[in-house]
Amino acid sequence: MTVPRISGGDALVRALKAHGTELVFGIPGTHNLGIYRALADHGVRHVTPRHEQGAGFAADGYARVTGRPGVCLTTSGPAVLNAMTAVTQSYSDSVPVLLISPGMPLRHPGRGNGTLHEVRHQSAAFEAVIGYSNRVHSVAEIPLAVAQAFAHMTAGRPRPAHLEIPLDLVDALDKAPDVAPVLVAHPPADAVTIAAAAGRLDSATRPGLIIGGGAKWAAEEITTLAERLGAPVVTTANGKGTFSEHHRFSIGAGLHHKAVADFIADCDVVLAIGTELATTDLWNGPLKFTGDLIRIDVDPAQMITNASPDYRLVGDAQATVAALNHRLGKGKSTPDAPTRAERWRKLFHRHARTQGAPWLPLVEAMREALSPGAIIAADSAMACYYGTLSNLPLEGPASFLHPTGLGTLGYGLPAAIGAKLGAPDRQVVALHGDGGIMFTLPELATAAAERLPLPVVITDNGGYGEIRREMTARNDPVHAVNLPGIDFPRVAKGLNCHGVTVDDQDRFATALRKAFTVDRPTVIHVAGDLAGA
Known part of the structure; x- marks a missing residue:
């Protein structure tokens, strides 16, 4: 089959559509018009915010509620730098956002020559801030670069990515073979560690759960687990709502209250799922785990950051909690579990309402x-x-x-x-x-x-x-x-x-x-x- 010659803009939008992109937030500019032509030609919906930072935040909000990467498109120089704050927020809160921008031409002088929107080392700046920036070097590379960016954003801990297309490639014509999306697996933690953690949870008399933003797509599994264990649940700000706050085992959202610190210290086992246990959630210093700590996190490095657990379950939250539920069977929620949850909920809300x-x-x-x-x-x-x-x-x-x-x-x-x-x-x-x-x-x-x-x-x-x-x-x-x-x-x-x-x-x-x-x-x-x- 003959591969036709297409523009860099066409190659980009075709690749985005192949990865399920239906909506792009962005602002057109001199250097990205070839991409905008392709958006119209391929029927991709576009929303025009009034500032590039707003475009980035909108893509972030879209990604948080859909679970799919949000896409933000800017032009080069000041425009993409305006969006840097937004994707840095996405990085901080583990949100998959793809920021796409043109960059200086392929053969642009290293010390610059005063080209419109010229920024030295634009891609390097994003690499330094969000950890991922890919500047392509040919039209043929664009579909591969999109597939690589989506794989980065959807495998393991979600993070944003920046894709830079030299402005002279946006309208350049070349063959750009399609690259199919990478099918990313989301496996549970290893079976041996799951079995050990399940055994410890099964023996717990005062269990407790901390739910973070990394657990939000495991809501059903977490509810089942809490009910099987009879475990009261607290959530972080980004985990709020994952466990219904109307549930009888819900204590509330916000780890910074004294009642949460006291609750955690009272637990003989704490299971923390998808949370950094970071100061931005705790405010008043680290929690004291007087019992055993079990952590579930897809990020191996995060597993041992801020608190070192007794049981390390490195894996996808939904898959790992499902495996725990299978191992625990029907569970053994004690008759006094609702009373225990109610006691801590009252203490929590007393502090929350005062504040x-x-x-x-x-x-x-x-x-x-x-x-x-x-x-x-x-x-x-x-x-x-x-x-x-x-x-x-x-x-x-x-x-x-x-x-x-x-x-x-x-x-x-x-x-x-x-x-x-x-x-x-x-x-x-x-x-x-x-x-x-x-x-x-x-x-x-x-x-x-x-x-x-x-x-x-x-x-x-x-x-x-x-x-x-x-x-x-x-x-x-x-x-x-x-x-x-x-x-x-x-x-x-x-x-x-x-x-x-x-x-x-x-x-x-x-x-x-x-x-x-x-x-x-x-x-x-x-x-x-x-x-x-």
């Missing part, structure tokens, strides 16, 4: 308005990590999208756009503070163009409230954190969205319910005491 007190009316209104399976795309904001994380019960994998590891601002709105496009049948809410929303506020125009019924909740505490609090705690001068007020509803209407300001719980609940029924986003500006100000 989140200023936002409890807001949280309660959200609880009443949300349907099962709702998604909160949360920014790095006080209303999110103090308010909703531990006080708003959710159920279903990828229910709480949060920039946990890197802690970037501006994540919520564009991530919500990606999440809604990836899961159109689930309610999605973007939750921000008034400081963080300004990082990506123009993405309201993107959501409006896509006609998304998306509530965008902005809690207004007059600036950077968390940093203001830290300055006060240090007895430092409080400055540079108080921001002048913005008429957010008016801005929203200027960007073709609905907008309303509310300052009481009932009006907020009404506005939130209505926002799910209209044909465009609704900015709900939360002011006064309801915002935790």
Whole structure:
């Protein structure tokens, strides 16, 4: 069979389609127009955010809720560097996002010559930050490079990847044989270690489970395991919802509470699944495992980072928990297991409600308005990590999208756009503070163009409230954190969205319910005491 000569742009889009890509987030530019022509020719859906960082965050949100790699396309130089923060957040939270950009021509002078969007060592910069960047050297290599990138993103621990195509290859013609996707296996841990861990769990009298973001596609298996063991369950921010917070064995989400530290210290066996046990989740120092620790993680290096387990189960979370369930059989949940879980749940929520007190009316209104399976795309904001994380019960994998590891601002709105496009049948809410929303506020125009019924909740505490609090705690001068007020509803209407300001719980609940029924986003500006100000 004769292989036809095609352009680099065609080779790229054909390869993306072969790997199941249906949607691309990006912004066209001078150097990637050949790729955009191919997107149109091959019928790949494209969404145009208003900033490349927003494109990256949207791809991240899409990947988190679908389990498939999100794809972000930029042009070279400042555009791809704008997206670097987004894919670094994806790296930090183990999210598969493919960032594609042109680069300087193949024979570009090593010291540069002033070409438009010229950046020295662009690919090397991404290699240094996210650990994977591949600059191709021919049109024929492009299908192989796409297959390699998808294999990297979907094998083992999910991570983002950067693919750079020299700008003179985008329109160049050559033969580019197709490369079929690599079928990636997701095996369980080895049988001997599983048997040993199952034996220890079977003998446990006070077991406990910690569920992280790496376990979110094992929700059914984890529920079965918890019920067989009679084990109370706590989750990290990115694991929130994987184990339903309405389940009788759920303690709650958020590892930073004193009740969690006390619970873990009380357990004779703790099983931690898909969690780094990192400071970004713990806040107050490492947990003390007085009993045995069993860890399940697909990343062998992570297995011994932050806490060294007594049993090391290196393997896919879903497959490994399924194998544990098979080994345990019916299990032996004791009659007092629900009572034990209830006791720890009450202690947990006492601490959570104390910490989140200023936002409890807001949280309660959200609880009443949300349907099962709702998604909160949360920014790095006080209303999110103090308010909703531990006080708003959710159920279903990828229910709480949060920039946990890197802690970037501006994540919520564009991530919500990606999440809604990836899961159109689930309610999605973007939750921000008034400081963080300004990082990506123009993405309201993107959501409006896509006609998304998306509530965008902005809690207004007059600036950077968390940093203001830290300055006060240090007895430092409080400055540079108080921001002048913005008429957010008016801005929203200027960007073709609905907008309303509310300052009481009932009006907020009404506005939130209505926002799910209209044909465009609704900015709900939360002011006064309801915002935790």
